[in-house]
Amino acid sequence: MAHMPRLVTLLLLVTEHASGILFKPCLKPRLRPRFGLKRCRRRRRRFIRPPPNPLPLYLGVMGAPVYGRDILPFLGGLIDFEALEPRSSPNEYLAAPVDAAPLFNDTAKRIVAPTYPVSAEELRTSFENALAKRQPFNGDFWAKPVQEDSDAFASRFVYVERTPLFRFPDVVNVQFLEVGNGTSTLILHSASVYGLDDLGKNRERVEDLLKRISDLPANMTATAVSV
Numbered sequence: 098m099a100h101m102p103r104l105v106t107l108l109l110l111v112t113e114h115a116s117g118i119l120f121k122p123c124l125k126p127r128l129r130p131r132f133g134l135k136r137c138r139r140r141r142r143r144f145i146r147p148p149p150n151p152l153p154l155y156l157g158v159m160g161a162p163v164y165g166r167d168i169l170p171f172l173g174g175l176i177d178f179e180a181l182e183p184r185s186s187p188n189e190y191l192a193a194p195v196d197a198a199p200l201f202n203d204t205a206k207r208i209v210a211p212t213y214p215v216s217a218e219e220l221r222t223s224f225e226n227a228l229a230k231r232q233p234f235n236g237d238f239w240a241k242p243v244q245e246d247s248d249a250f251a252s253r254f255v256y257v258e259r260t261p262l263f264r265f266p267d268v269v270n271v272q273f274l275e276v277g278n279g280t281s282t283l284i285l286h287s288a289s290v291y292g293l294d295d296l297g298k299n300r301e302r303v304e305d306l307l308k309r310i311s312d313l314p315a316n317m318t319a320t321a322v323s324v
């Protein structure tokens with residue numbers, strides 16, 4: 098249900114293929130009546146012929162390893178949160194400290210990120226674990242960044258998470274920030290590449306990830322316990 102607009106796109110692809118099958122091929126030149134109305138319209142048929150296998154083609158496009166790598170702007174890439182403005186479409190969601198991402202002024206698409214009692218490096222480990230656990234299998238493979246910009250105090254990473262069946266790519270940008278005294282926080286942005294309305298999918302993802310991170314193992318919340 099959550100992928101209704103995307104399903105419609107897929108159905109259109111399949112229907113196009115079906116109409117191509119219904120379109121009868123023309124007779125071989127030998128069999129063609131010499132003077133008749135049934136002349137082969139080669140040019141027109143070639144023009145209408147659909148791609149041979151729309152489903153593999155479609156999944157190939159969706160599953161291509163090009164997303165989140167700054168290859169083309171609309172395929173997603175490393176975000177500069179200082180300059181990030183909200184899109185006109187609702188297919189994104191942000192969690193950030195109040196003073197981060199100052200131009201992202203759409204409060205409906207933004208929540209405040211918590212501070213965690215671990216270093217930024219540990220927070221990253223915890224984040225990747227959370228990301229991996231969201232996948233039904235092969236989680237560790239999907240929880241690796243496709244791009245990163247390492248900085249001791251504010252390292253940025255891009256991850257790509259795909260929907261299970263149709264492999265729609267959603268691009269996740271994270272910046273891990275040291276707050277001081279062994280605590281850290283993050284800026285977490287999730288956005289879809291395809292489809293204008295994500296039906297709350299990005300919001301769900303951001304909230305789920307934050308919740309999973311806060312379920313840290315006991316030894317990672319030692320700072321809070323020992324005080």
Ligand SMILES: *[C@@H]1O[C@H](CO)[C@@H](O)[C@H](O)[C@H]1NC(C)=O
Nearest residue numbers: 182183200201202203204205
């Ligand atoms: C956000 O900022 C832009 C540009 O400064 C402005 O046009 C827009 O009205 C603002 N939106 C909100 C919800 O404040």
Ligand SMILES: *[C@@H]1O[C@H](CO)[C@@H](O)[C@H](O)[C@H]1NC(C)=O
Nearest residue numbers: 275276277278279280281324
């Ligand atoms: C770190 O802790 C010390 C002592 O408790 C405090 O004086 C200092 O302001 C704290 N620094 C930050 C960044 O919270």
Ligand SMILES: *[C@@H]1O[C@H](CO)[C@@H](O)[C@H](O)[C@H]1NC(C)=O
Nearest residue numbers: 215219222314315316317318
């Ligand atoms: C926390 O404990 C787990 C399992 O006991 C261990 O694998 C992990 O490395 C520990 N993390 C830290 C930061 O000590």
